[in-house]
Amino acid sequence: MISQPLAMAATLILVVLAQICTSVTSLSEADKITSLPGQPPVKFNQYAGYITVDENQHRALFYYFAEAESEPASKPLVLWLNGGPGCSSVGAGALVEHGPFKPSENALVKNEYSWNREANMLYVESPAGVGFSYSANESFYEFVNDEITARDNLVFLQRWLTRFPEYKSNDFFITGESYAGHYVPQLAQLIVQTKTKFNLKGIAIGNPLLEFNTDLNSRAEFYWSHGLISDSTYKVFSTTCNFSQIWRQYHSETPSVSCAEANKLVTREIGNFVDRYDVTLDVCLSSIDKQAQMLNQLQETANIDVCLEDETSAYLNRKEVQEALHAKLVRVINWSICSEVLRYDNQNLEVPTIPILGELVKSGIQVFVYSGDQDSVVPLTGTRSLVNKLAKELGLNTTVPYRAWFEGRQVAGWTQVYGNILSFATIRGAGHEAPFSQPERSLVLFRSLLHGKPLPDAAPST
Numbered sequence: 001m002i003s004q005p006l007a008m009a010a011t012l013i014l015v016v017l018a019q020i021c022t023s024v025t026s027l028s029e030a031d032k033i034t035s036l037p038g039q040p041p042v043k044f045n046q047y048a049g050y051i052t053v054d055e056n057q058h059r060a061l062f063y064y065f066a067e068a069e070s071e072p073a074s075k076p077l078v079l080w081l082n083g084g085p086g087c088s089s090v091g092a093g094a095l096v097e098h099g100p101f102k103p104s105e106n107a108l109v110k111n112e113y114s115w116n117r118e119a120n121m122l123y124v125e126s127p128a129g130v131g132f133s134y135s136a137n138e139s140f141y142e143f144v145n146d147e148i149t150a151r152d153n154l155v156f157l158q159r160w161l162t163r164f165p166e167y168k169s170n171d172f173f174i175t176g177e178s179y180a181g182h183y184v185p186q187l188a189q190l191i192v193q194t195k196t197k198f199n200l201k202g203i204a205i206g207n208p209l210l211e212f213n214t215d216l217n218s219r220a221e222f223y224w225s226h227g228l229i230s231d232s233t234y235k236v237f238s239t240t241c242n243f244s245q246i247w248r249q250y251h252s253e254t255p256s257v258s259c260a261e262a263n264k265l266v267t268r269e270i271g272n273f274v275d276r277y278d279v280t281l282d283v284c285l286s287s288i289d290k291q292a293q294m295l296n297q298l299q300e301t302a303n304i305d306v307c308l309e310d311e312t313s314a315y316l317n318r319k320e321v322q323e324a325l326h327a328k329l330v331r332v333i334n335w336s337i338c339s340e341v342l343r344y345d346n347q348n349l350e351v352p353t354i355p356i357l358g359e360l361v362k363s364g365i366q367v368f369v370y371s372g373d374q375d376s377v378v379p380l381t382g383t384r385s386l387v388n389k390l391a392k393e394l395g396l397n398t399t400v401p402y403r404a405w406f407e408g409r410q411v412a413g414w415t416q417v418y419g420n421i422l423s424f425a426t427i428r429g430a431g432h433e434a435p436f437s438q439p440e441r442s443l444v445l446f447r448s449l450l451h452g453k454p455l456p457d458a459a460p461s462t
């Protein structure tokens with residue numbers, strides 16, 4: 001027979017243990033999505049909600065998490081970040097590019113090439129001020145920079161993993177595109193520097209901003225070689241003014257006569273009916289007015305042809321969709337694909353991130369850089385030369401010589417690998433948002449990243 005106090009103590013321990021167990025499972029349970037409006041039935045779990053990154057300022061980042069379609073426990077965890085700066089990973093990344101569903105006529109249709117076939121996909125609207133992410137102190141929006149973004153993203157990840165502890169030991173990858181050429185390497189670097197215990201295996205960045213002058217000044221040749229500008233206008237760009245100058249002058253409101261003239265020529269010859277983020281694709285006619293305003297910016301707003309971004313915007317602005325996602329609008333009237341409140345430090349655009357890629361390679365982290373080859377905003381030619389130069393500086397020998405790669409029976413692009421750790425690839429027929437226009441090819445590339453294997457070098461034999 002056990003004594004009364006001992007029995008009481010035993011009961012108490014049991015109660016406490018039970019509480020700990022339920023609180024562990026219920027941490028993420030509150031974020032679980034029952035079903036999204038108009039969604040076809042699926043077998044995987046979805047979650048969405050907020051992670052507070054600053055308690056005092058009430059700053060919180062919104063995420064959407066789609067578990068892998070099968071065997072999530074054994075699949076990698078992948079974080080995706082869109083660029084801008086200021087554009088939404090949930091809107092652009094998940095709903096337009098590679099999430100499980102795409103909006104269509106007030107409903108959602110299954111995306112056959114969703115990246116959650118291969119991995120557990122975590123989409124985060126970052127920094128605060130983007131999409132459903134917010135800061136209760138609005139002054140925060142007045143000055144945001146790369147350093148703040150990287151720090152908030154790290155805090156986000158640490159806390160997210162406390163809510164989803166079952167993913168702590170999975171292989172981890174950080175991916176993104178465009179201005180995420182800053183976010184992704186900077187977050188990876190912070191993880192390495194702070195020795196945070198993530199199982200970080202690799203990063204991937206698509207059409208990334210890596211080095212301002214090289215990236216912007218490769219535009220002229222791209223326009224010219226694709227027939228968008230004339231021989232004489234091209235000559236202007238190699239003699240009197242270039243695109244990085246135009247950008248600087250435009251943002252400091254001090255246009256020189258020669259650059260204003262050059263910009264006028266380009267604008268006239270290209271016109272408003274070409275999507276510079278995918279020069280071979282048709283445009284969404286109803287967003288043309290918006291597109292004209294967006295020219296000369298790095299933002300991804302303009303990149304839509306079949307009006308998928310407009311449909312995404314309409315979908316995410318529905319009350320019942322926001323409720324299903326556990327999302328709220330704080331101090332903004334509408335959800336928009338790129339933030340209308342955020343003022344990002346323009347100086348940061350000129351900070352090269354290519355040296356960070358070098359550091360990551362030296363730490364043994366796989367670095368995969370890819371380019372949709374129809375994008376004129378961050379053209380493949382600039383990116384390819386930057387990666388090539390980095391490989392030389394690091395003393396990495398070519399382990400896969402420049403060659404075509406295949407998806408199915410067709411050439412899906414070209415690739416080169418250095419030292420089995422630094423990879424470059426183009427995606428043929430893809431724009432700035434590669435998985436949007438080339439979903440199948442992009443999925444093959446994603447698989448190659450996760451498995452650390454070179455892209456297929458031949459069509460499958462029949």
Ligand SMILES: *[C@@H]1O[C@H](CO)[C@@H](O)[C@H](O)[C@H]1NC(C)=O
Binds near residue numbers: 057
């Ligand atoms: C709001 O944010 C600004 C900028 O981050 C900061 O300087 C200020 O102290 C904050 N206000 C309060 C009340 O915390």
Ligand SMILES: *[C@@H]1O[C@H](CO)[C@@H](O)[C@H](O)[C@H]1NC(C)=O
Binds near residue numbers: 314
């Ligand atoms: C906000 O969204 C609603 C519903 O989609 C739309 O009718 C309205 O015009 C939008 N307002 C702004 C300011 O964009």
Ligand SMILES: *[C@@H]1O[C@H](CO)[C@@H](O)[C@H](O)[C@H]1NC(C)=O
Binds near residue numbers: 395396397
């Ligand atoms: C790269 O190739 C050169 C020439 O073949 C060789 O001397 C060098 O050791 C190689 N470097 C590495 C890191 O394999």
